[in-house]
Amino acid sequence: MAWTEKIIQALKNWDTSLIAYVPDISIHQVTSLIESDPFFHLVSATREEEAIGIAVGSYAVGKNAAVFMQSSGFGNSVNALASLCIPARTPIPMFVNLRGGPGEFNIAQVPMGRTTRPIMDLLGLVHFTLEDEYKMDTLVDGALKLCHANRQPVAICLTQMLHGGKLA
Amino acid sequence: MLRLEATRQILDQAEQRAIVANLGPTSDELWHAGHRDRNFYTYGSMGLCSSIALGMALSTQEQVISLDGDGSLLMNLGTIATIGREQPKNLIVVVWDNEQWAQTGNQSSHTAYGTDLDQVARSCGIDNTTVVDNLEELKSVFGKALMEDGPWFIVAKIQEGENLPVAPVEPEFTLYRFRASFKDESCTT
Numbered sequence: 001m002a003w004t005e006k007i008i009q010a011l012k013n014w015d016t017s018l019i020a021y022v023p024d025i026s027i028h029q030v031t032s033l034i035e036s037d038p039f040f041h042l043v044s045a046t047r048e049e050e051a052i053g054i055a056v057g058s059y060a061v062g063k064n065a066a067v068f069m070q071s072s073g074f075g076n077s078v079n080a081l082a083s084l085c086i087p088a089r090t091p092i093p094m095f096v097n098l099r100g101g102p103g104e105f106n107i108a109q110v111p112m113g114r115t116t117r118p119i120m121d122l123l124g125l126v127h128f129t130l131e132d133e134y135k136m137d138t139l140v141d142g143a144l145k146l147c148h149a150n151r152q153p154v155a156i157c158l159t160q161m162l163h164g165g166k167l168a
Numbered sequence: 169m170l171r172l173e174a175t176r177q178i179l180d181q182a183e184q185r186a187i188v189a190n191l192g193p194t195s196d197e198l199w200h201a202g203h204r205d206r207n208f209y210t211y212g213s214m215g216l217c218s219s220i221a222l223g224m225a226l227s228t229q230e231q232v233i234s235l236d237g238d239g240s241l242l243m244n245l246g247t248i249a250t251i252g253r254e255q256p257k258n259l260i261v262v263v264w265d266n267e268q269w270a271q272t273g274n275q276s277s278h279t280a281y282g283t284d285l286d287q288v289a290r291s292c293g294i295d296n297t298t299v300v301d302n303l304e305e306l307k308s309v310f311g312k313a314l315m316e317d318g319p320w321f322i323v324a325k326i327q328e329g330e331n332l333p334v335a336p337v338e339p340e341f342t343l344y345r346f347r348a349s350f351k352d353e354s355c356t357t
Contacts, residue, residue: 018227041226043254045219046246053216053247057223060208060343061186061230062350065223083212084220088339 003133003162004030007095008037010140011066014148016093017041018058020051021068026097026163031068048073052080055092064148066093071100071116071157072109081153082123089151093144098129098157103165120155127155130162169303170329171264175201175235177303178262181310182233186346188221190214190237192271193328194264198235199335205349209335209342215243218261222251225259228350231314232258238265238279245288248321252292257317261289262310262324270328289321301325 001009007030011019019034020043021027034040045051048069055065069077074096085092099106100113120127128143130136140156147154159165171193179187179202188208189195194217195209208224210217218241221234241248241263251259267280279285289297296318300306306324313320 018223020223043223043226043250046249047244049213049216050219050244050247050250053213053219054223054226054250056216056343057188057220057225058227059223060220060347060350061224061228061232062347063227065227080213080216084210084216084339087211088343090343 001137003130003136004033006133006137007140008033009137010144012039013141014064014144016064016066016144018043018055018063018065019068020045020054020065022046022048022051022070022073024068024070024097025166026160027068027070027095027158029163030095048076049080052077052085052092056084056088056090059090059092066095068095070097071113074116074119075112078119078123081125085153086123086125090153091147091151092153093147094153094155096155096157097163098159101159101161103160117157125153125155126150127157129157129159131159132162169301169306169324169326171266171326172197172201172329172332173303174264174306174324174326177307178233178235178310181307181314185231185233186224187233187235188217188224189235190217190240190264193331194235194237196332196335200332205345208346211337211339215240218251219244219247221259221261222247222254222256225256226254228258230258231260234259234261236261236263238263238267238285239269239277241285242278242283248289248294249292251319252289252294255293256319259318260310260313260320260322262322264326265323266326266328286321286323294319294321297321297323299323299325
């Protein structure tokens with residue numbers, strides 16, 4: 001099973017059908033599958049914090065939701081996480097394409113990419129980073145289980161080592 | 169019209185429908201007007217009130233009402249475009265437009281300088297839009313919105329009243345109380 005399919009399967013395992021996202025060329029490998037799968041409702045947001053709000057609304061009426069974004073968009077999401085998800089204890093899985101690692105070509109993507117996980121640590125958010133597909137199905141499924149058990153957002157960071165990234 | 173009396177009007181007509189309230193006095197006044205399980209108060213995340221309501225509307229068959237504010241919505245105009253793109257029939261956005269940021273010192277907002285949120289919504293593909301400035305008009309158009317498919321976008325020009333005591337700040341309790349009211353009802357999962 002390809003890494004993209006493992007994410008799709010984990011989302012289905014946890015009955016997570018509303019996916020709010022801001023497009024990204026690397027996560028497009030997953031979101032294009034989501035878009036063509038009738039199990040899901042893929043909602044295109046204009047900004048990542050909006051995607052967080054949409055996901056929280058979905059969870060609030062009983063339907064699990066996840067978000068997809070790039071690390072730059074995580075920067076746009078910090079207040080939504082800090083003042084909505086965390087105090088309301090909302091389990092939103094976040095799939096974050098982590099820029100700024102090996103293979104990065106764009107200096108402007110490095111600072112936010114490198115500070116994404118430290119900011120998650122400061123917020124007290126659990127995060128996992130995928131460099132390859134080793135035990136990936138177990139990890140992603142377990143991350144979603146933890147997300148719901150802890151009733152807090154969990155981030156699964158996807159790297160260029162995993163998905164091939166955006167080439168200059 | 170005062171926002172508090174307008175809130176009472178909405179609450180009276182909404183019956184058991186879900187209401188999401190913008191942070192600050194909009195949430196406080198909703199609590200004082202009539203606390204109930206299906207009030208979703210917000211305490212931060214300024215700008216996301218109608219995004220939260222949109223997420224709800226996309227995941228339930230029931231009607232969802234957003235009580236947003238001009239200053240907050242100006243932080244996230246993109247969500248009007250997303251509502252226009254998704255066209256949820258069960259979403260009613262009411263914008264309390266006092267043309268100012270009342271909580272930070274009554275600074276004039278952009279709607280005092282010509283920004284027309286009604287036209288923004290219309291240009292985003294939301295056909296059912298209107299502007300009201302008195303209780304009778306609000307009652308009439310909101311009643312119509314409850315009966316006809318949306319999305320609806322109602323700009324209600326309001327005045328600030330006296331600040332009421334801050335309602336209890338309970339984000340986790342608010343979410344899970346609200347969520348419990350949707351269990352085993354129209355949700356598909």
